[in-house]
Amino acid sequence: MSLVPLPAAVVPARGAFALTTETGLTAPAALHGVLAWLQGALRAGTGLPLRESASGSIRLELQPDLAPESYRLRVTPDRVRIQGGDPAGVFYGCQTLLQLLPPAVHRRSPITPGTDWVIGATTITDAPRFPWRGVLLDVARHFMPVHGVLRFIDQMAAHRLNRLHLHLTDDQGWRLEIGRHPRLTSVGGWRTETQIGSGPDAGTDGRPHGGYYTHDDIREIVAYAAGRFITVVPEIEMPGHVRAALAAHPELGVGAERLPVWTRWGIDDHVLNAEEHTVRFFCDVLDEVIELFPSPYVCVGGDEAPKARLRDDPASRARAAELGLDGVDGLPGWFLGRIGRHLAGHGRRMLGWDDLLEGDLPAGATLLSWRGMSGAVVAARRGHDVISCPDNHAYLDYRQSDLDTEPIPQSVVLDLDRVYAFEPVLAELSPEEARHVIGGQANIWTEYMDSGRVVDYFAFPRLAAIAEVLWTPACLRDLPGFRERMETHLLRLEAMGIEFRRPQGPQPWQQRPGIAGRPRTDEERDAHIARITRRSYPPVNALTGHAP
Numbered sequence: 001m002s003l004v005p006l007p008a009a010v011v012p013a014r015g016a017f018a019l020t021t022e023t024g025l026t027a028p029a030a031l032h033g034v035l036a037w038l039q040g041a042l043r044a045g046t047g048l049p050l051r052e053s054a055s056g057s058i059r060l061e062l063q064p065d066l067a068p069e070s071y072r073l074r075v076t077p078d079r080v081r082i083q084g085g086d087p088a089g090v091f092y093g094c095q096t097l098l099q100l101l102p103p104a105v106h107r108r109s110p111i112t113p114g115t116d117w118v119i120g121a122t123t124i125t126d127a128p129r130f131p132w133r134g135v136l137l138d139v140a141r142h143f144m145p146v147h148g149v150l151r152f153i154d155q156m157a158a159h160r161l162n163r164l165h166l167h168l169t170d171d172q173g174w175r176l177e178i179g180r181h182p183r184l185t186s187v188g189g190w191r192t193e194t195q196i197g198s199g200p201d202a203g204t205d206g207r208p209h210g211g212y213y214t215h216d217d218i219r220e221i222v223a224y225a226a227g228r229f230i231t232v233v234p235e236i237e238m239p240g241h242v243r244a245a246l247a248a249h250p251e252l253g254v255g256a257e258r259l260p261v262w263t264r265w266g267i268d269d270h271v272l273n274a275e276e277h278t279v280r281f282f283c284d285v286l287d288e289v290i291e292l293f294p295s296p297y298v299c300v301g302g303d304e305a306p307k308a309r310l311r312d313d314p315a316s317r318a319r320a321a322e323l324g325l326d327g328v329d330g331l332p333g334w335f336l337g338r339i340g341r342h343l344a345g346h347g348r349r350m351l352g353w354d355d356l357l358e359g360d361l362p363a364g365a366t367l368l369s370w371r372g373m374s375g376a377v378v379a380a381r382r383g384h385d386v387i388s389c390p391d392n393h394a395y396l397d398y399r400q401s402d403l404d405t406e407p408i409p410q411s412v413v414l415d416l417d418r419v420y421a422f423e424p425v426l427a428e429l430s431p432e433e434a435r436h437v438i439g440g441q442a443n444i445w446t447e448y449m450d451s452g453r454v455v456d457y458f459a460f461p462r463l464a465a466i467a468e469v470l471w472t473p474a475c476l477r478d479l480p481g482f483r484e485r486m487e488t489h490l491l492r493l494e495a496m497g498i499e500f501r502r503p504q505g506p507q508p509w510q511q512r513p514g515i516a517g518r519p520r521t522d523e524e525r526d527a528h529i530a531r532i533t534r535r536s537y538p539p540v541n542a543l544t545g546h547a548p
Contacts, residue, residue: 002488003099004464005160005471006481007126015077017057019046019101019117024053027060027090033227034087035060038094045495046101046117047110058082060090069162069229070127073097075119088229089127092160096124103488106158106495130424132387132439133470134163134233135463137455138446140170140244141265142194143211148452150224155459155498157228159467164225165233165299165441168213171243171262171270175212176234180284181249185212188244191261194450198408198518204263218292226294233351234293238282238339239272239332240305246270252278254309254316265447269306274319274331283342290346297366300339303353305332333359340365351387354379370395370443371529373426380429380436388440392525393422394466396458397445399519403505407457408448409517412525416486420465420479442466448512453499457510460493460500461486 001010019042027035035052038060042050050058058080066072066085071093074081082097084090098105100119104112135156137144144152149166156164168176174188190210195202213221225232243262246253253259254273262268272278289298310316310328320328333356340350340362350365354375357367366385369375376386391398392412396419399409424440442463449455468482493500501510520528 001100001120001122002485003096003124004482004485004489005468006476006478006485007096007124008473008476009125011123013076013121013123015121017075017077017080017119017121019048019050019119021048023048023058024051024056025058025060026052026054026056028062030062031060031087031090034091034094037091037227038097041094041098042105045105045107045110046115047113048117060084060094062086062090067127069131071096071125073122073124073126075100075121075123077121080119088162091157091229092126092128093124095158095160096126098158099492103491103495106492108497128160128471129473130437130439130470132163132441133161133467134165134387134389134439134441135161135459135466136165136167136235136389136441136443136445138167138170138444139175140167140173140237142446142450143173143175143209144446144452144455145211146213146217146220148455149221151452152455153221153225153228153230155463155496156230158492158496159464160471161463161467162230163233163439163441164230165235165443166221167235167237167445169235169237169244170241171268172265173210173212173261174244174248176218176236176289177212177214178285178288179215180288181281183248184245184285187248188261191244191263193263195264195447197515198265198410198448199516202265202516215288215292222293231295232293233295233297233299234289235299235301235351236282236285236289237301239274239335240303241268241301242272243268243270245272249281252281254313267304267306269308271305271307271309271332272335273313273316274323274335279335279338282339286339286342287346290343290348296347296349297351298343298348299351299368300336300343301352302332302336303355303370305355307332330359337362357382366438368441371533374533376424376437377426377429377433380433384436386437388422388424388437389443390422391443391529392522393419394440394442395445396442396462397448399517400458400462400501401505405506405511405513406517407454407506407510407512408515409519410448411518411520412522414462416462416465416483417479419462420469420477420482422466422469423474424469440466440470448517454510456499457501457506460498461490464489464493 061083063083068086069088071084071089073093082093174184189212193204247261250256316328354369367379379386398411398414399406425437
């Protein structure tokens with residue numbers, strides 16, 4: 001059984017269960033949504049009617065002795081029984097059921113009439129290792145239409161991932177309709193062209209790019225994800241990565257300079273000012289975000305916010321003095337503190353990148369540790385929850401091999417083996433500290449991914465490795481076994497219509513010949529991360545957990 005992610009316990013038995021035209025499904029009212037989903041998933045590829053029936057031989061049940069998201073799947077020759085601690089657990093059991101069938105079950109229509117849809121008898125008991133099993137999808141750099149996002153949600157669900165971190169705003173585009181501030185999308189949602197290579201000398205394509213999600217679009221995405229037990233976590237960047245917002249509203253920036261939406265990649269040095277009207281503006285934005293997204297977490301970014309313009313700006317220096325700060329370097333932390341209190345007042349938790357460790361974090365803030373794992377250690381020792389997403393294991397925009405044919409190769413090589421080696425909890429953390437690591441996620445930054453099929457190439461099969469890291473007990477992870485199971489799993493991805501990277505390398509149409517990237521060695525990457533981490537927060541004493 002080539003199951004991905006690998007379940008906690010599998011006990012094979014004798015015999016098999018066959019799906020036929022007479023097979024029915026049954027479930028209590030609380031599981032009707034899961035039952036309807038399973039009917040649709042099975043009917044498409046098998047062509048079987050699989051009607052709902054009180055005497056159905058495929059039974060979905062809630063089981064109080066199971067934990068949330070956990071399930072027990074038992075297949076005997078005459079029955080399939082899926083029990084879950086909650087509806088999510090039953091849903092994950094259904095996903096495993098699909099993997100027990102031939103890969104063609106994932107197709108949208110039967111391809112081989114007369115196929116025997118047989119499941120070997122077995123008992124599988126399973127539960128996730130972490131509650132946060134996520135993926136960041138960057139729709140700011142390259143906009144992904146709604147149908148593409150829904151398709152990606154289906155791909156996540158098939159791998160039992162449960163958090164879609166939607167990166168909605170950045171220097172290159174604002175992708176969320178804000179009714180109170182329509183210029184954010186009418187102006188900030190569009191750029192005149194796009195950089196097509198890496199580095200300061202890279203050219204541009206000369207083509208306008210843009211798009212945004214209406215309130216109804218977001219409601220559709222959120223509801224579709226919820227039906228698959230995925231929470232959509234919105235990110236609204238501040239106080240850096242705000243060039244698109246400043247193009248629409250120059251008064252929010254330092255010096256109120258009129259700017260276009262940025263057409264380059266990298267870190268722009270324009271940031272928000274710390275005036276009261278700017279705080280109120282972003283509180284207005286977040287009020288609409290809170291209304292649209294039921295997620296308990298709202299990400300505010302907080303990363304890569306240069307302070308050079310603040311230091312050179314008399315108004316910013318005066319504002320820092322007015323607020324009683326030691327200098328302008330404290331303004332970003334003050335700003336985010338106000339935002340954090342606003343979110344807390346609405347019952348939401350602030351989520352941000354580990355750069356936030358530079359200032360005083362609001363109580364209850366959760367950190368995304370991206371510059372390696374040092375941020376995870378610092379935050380956990382300070383009592384903050386952590387989501388591990390180190391760039392050298394979980395940034396799926398990084399190149400997948402040393403081949404010259406890799407499209408626009410970025411940073412270090414993250415092949416399937418290296419991604420599978422990702423460990424979200426470092427051994428140096430005490431058991432109490434380790435409890436603050438609530439999970440991990442992969443990050444898919446789309447500077448060089450201009451369509452869903454390109455996202456497929458960079459995401460898969462590496463996202464399957466991330467899924468197993470976050471679901472399967474650490475003691476059961478086994479790279480040779482994973483590689484062997486992936487041989488069958490690639491057939492599933494193919495049946496799902498995912499244009500994954502082949503083991504032998506990119507296909508000709510997946511290459512980008514003549515467009516330079518920015519490959520790095522591990523030593524170059526480590527030196528760069530060390531420099532930017534030292535600038536952002538002090539080292540932590542390994543014994544006390546406090547900065548010396």
